[in-house]
Amino acid sequence: MNTTKTSKVPVALTIAGSDSGGGAGIQADLRTFAFHCVHGTSAITCVTAQNTLGVTRVDAMAKEAIEQQIKAVCEDIGVQAAKTGMLLNQEIITTVVKQIDTHAIPNLVVDPVMVSRTGAQLIDDEAVKTLRDSLIPLATVLTPNRYEAQILSGLEIKSLDDMKAAAQTIHEKLKVKAVLVKGGGMQGSLRGIDIWFDGKNLETLFTQLVATKNTHGTGCTLSAAIAANLARGDSLFKAARQAKEYVSYALNNALDIGKGQGPVGHFFPLLKK
Ligand SMILES: Nc1ncnc2c1ncn2[C@@H]1O[C@H](COP(=O)(O)OP(=O)(O)OP(=O)(O)O)[C@@H](O)[C@H]1O
Numbered sequence: 501m502n503t504t505k506t507s508k509v510p511v512a513l514t515i516a517g518s519d520s521g522g523g524a525g526i527q528a529d530l531r532t533f534a535f536h537c538v539h540g541t542s543a544i545t546c547v548t549a550q551n552t553l554g555v556t557r558v559d560a561m562a563k564e565a566i567e568q569q570i571k572a573v574c575e576d577i578g579v580q581a582a583k584t585g586m587l588l589n590q591e592i593i594t595t596v597v598k599q600i601d602t603h604a605i606p607n608l609v610v611d612p613v614m615v616s617r618t619g620a621q622l623i624d625d626e627a628v629k630t631l632r633d634s635l636i637p638l639a640t641v642l643t644p645n646r647y648e649a650q651i652l653s654g655l656e657i658k659s660l661d662d663m664k665a666a667a668q669t670i671h672e673k674l675k676v677k678a679v680l681v682k683g684g685g686m687q688g689s690l691r692g693i694d695i696w697f698d699g700k701n702l703e704t705l706f707t708q709l710v711a712t713k714n715t716h717g718t719g720c721t722l723s724a725a726i727a728a729n730l731a732r733g734d735s736l737f738k739a740a741r742q743a744k745e746y747v748s749y750a751l752n753n754a755l756d757i758g759k760g761q762g763p764v765g766h767f768f769p770l771l772k773k
């Protein structure tokens with residue numbers, strides 16, 4: 501019998517929503533995994549009708565469907581890292597927490613999709629509480645944007661020092677291993693700066709500000725890249741630092757499609773202009 505030897509490729513799982521426009525959600529996550537040579541698997545939590553102008557409809561998946569997707573991947577394939585994205589409500593969050601625990605999913609990156617970069621709350625207060633109290637404590641790395649960091653820390657964030665204080669407060673209060681407070685929602689040049697804290701190292705991750713309107717999927721891409729790097733065996737800070745560089749390249753190669761905010765460009769290494 502001709503048995504071809506399968507390569508031991510790292511595997512990552514995204515537990516997130518589907519973005520019909522392809523710019524964010526599992527679509528962005530799976531592309532990001534692929535360009536990190538990580539086999540991507542997915543558990544869809546909700547389906548959004550979405551494009552570069554916004555979201556026109558969201559349908560939550562049944563909790564049994566989410567459970568079975570995660571079970572199917574973990575029982576047969578196994579994963580070395582995972583990320584969570586849009587978890588619409590308390591029932592979905594509770595379901596995901598149970599599955600993460602049941603399957604002892606390692607290297608969990610939680611992208612708390614609670615508030616958009618412009619400050620619009622995306623999930624209800626009950627879901628925010630469940631996310632904070634049940635899911636976030638399981639995170640290896642938490643990647644809140646400015647507004648999410650304000651809610652989770654209870655601090656106002658206007659400056660770099662505020663970002664540092666919020667990162668340390670979140671780490672202390674929510675017991676996550678590491679937190680990366682993202683600066684995309686800040687003003688001016690702060691938009692390209694993120695603050696990392698892991699209980700020991702307080703680091704400023706800086707990349708040049710990219711002058712583009714096409715930033716859809718930036719947060720998803722960052723958290724997916726961190727998960728991919730962790731699946732490949734990188735240390736926590738190295739995984740975050742490299743993911744930041746990847747997002748910066750992706751922003752510099754963003755796609756000018758649609759009438760609104762286009763997606764970041766994941767495939768730049770292969771397509772020469
Ligand atoms: N114009 C920009 N130039 C450089 N880096 C940017 C820019 N905008 C965002 N970033 C970076 O992209 C990452 C995502 O940050 P952001 O605060 O936008 O998260 P988010 O709100 O979750 O994402 P999204 O904006 O996709 O909803 C961070 O590393 C941030 O520093």
Ligand SMILES: Cc1ncc(COP(=O)(O)O)c(N)n1
Pocket residue numbers: 516517518519524525526548550585586613715716717718719720721
């Ligand atoms: C299905 C889905 N998940 C997540 C986001 C947030 O995307 P971003 O990376 O732009 O914060 C989105 N717009 N749609």
